[in-house]
Structure formats: structure tokens, C-alpha cells
Amino acid sequence: MPPSGVNLLSRFPVDDQELSALHARAFGGDPARVQPWSQRLQRHALTWIGAFDGGRLTGFVQVCWDGGAHAFVLDTAVDPDCQGRGIGAALVKAATAEARAAGCEWLHVDFEPHLEHFYLNRCGFRPTPAGLIALATGS
Numbered sequence: 001m002p003p004s005g006v007n008l009l010s011r012f013p014v015d016d017q018e019l020s021a022l023h024a025r026a027f028g029g030d031p032a033r034v035q036p037w038s039q040r041l042q043r044h045a046l047t048w049i050g051a052f053d054g055g056r057l058t059g060f061v062q063v064c065w066d067g068g069a070h071a072f073v074l075d076t077a078v079d080p081d082c083q084g085r086g087i088g089a090a091l092v093k094a095a096t097a098e099a100r101a102a103g104c105e106w107l108h109v110d111f112e113p114h115l116e117h118f119y120l121n122r123c124g125f126r127p128t129p130a131g132l133i134a135l136a137t138g139s
Helices: 016-027 037-044 087-101 113-122
Strands: 006-010 045-053 056-065 070-078 106-109
Touching (some): 016 037, 016 056, 037 045, 045 087, 056 087, 070 087, 087 113
Parallel strands (some): 070 106
Antiparallel strands (some): 006 045, 045 056, 056 070
């Protein structure tokens, strides 16, 4: 359940500039760099969910999938001014419900160590071994 005054909207019409600005604030990126979110989401996502407070986008999550049993949580972001209110957990729980409703059997998430408490304790994920190959040079 989102905090009072916050509305969660699935598959909302994405404004690339607005979502890019949210990600820049949440992850410390370049606020002038606009990503083609709408095109990517339409092409690759099972769903995406926005958290809106007074009409302002304050949080976001997307779920990509393989078209079958596996779905993947990506790009969970909450505006730093709005963190600690339960918006992120509400987004991930809504994404989990939508993946389940689509018939997915597994929902995966990768996260950095400082987010372990959030994903494991707040969102209900369990730890599993995983692997990663950095494809970009310098990563």
C-alpha cells in the first residue's frame, strides 16, 4: 500500500524527460541527459509503475521478462526527497503482483549491497547466488 497521497499507476504514459530527471536525481546522473524510456518500455517491459504525489512522478519501477516464467525488476527509483516513506516498497510489491498476474513463476532482482535490507526485508526477496559479466569497457 503506498503512503497517503501517493498514487501508483501501471503502464502510465511516460514522459522521457520527466523519467530521466527522476533517475538522475535518484542515481546521481546527468539531469540534462534524456533517455528514450517510452520506446524502451513499450518494446521490452512486461509492465512499469509510477508513483505520483500531487501529479509529480516521485517513484518508478519496471518489470522486464522473458515472455514466460521469469520476470526481472529493473530501475527501481524514488526521488531522494521522498525516500523513507514506503514508496519504493509499494512500487516493488505492485510490480510483484503484476508479474504474478501475468503468469510469471519467478521474479528476479539484482541490487548493490547497500540495498540488501530493502529488497530482502522490505520487499520479500530471498538471497540467491548469481553471476555477472560486465560488457561495457571500464566496468
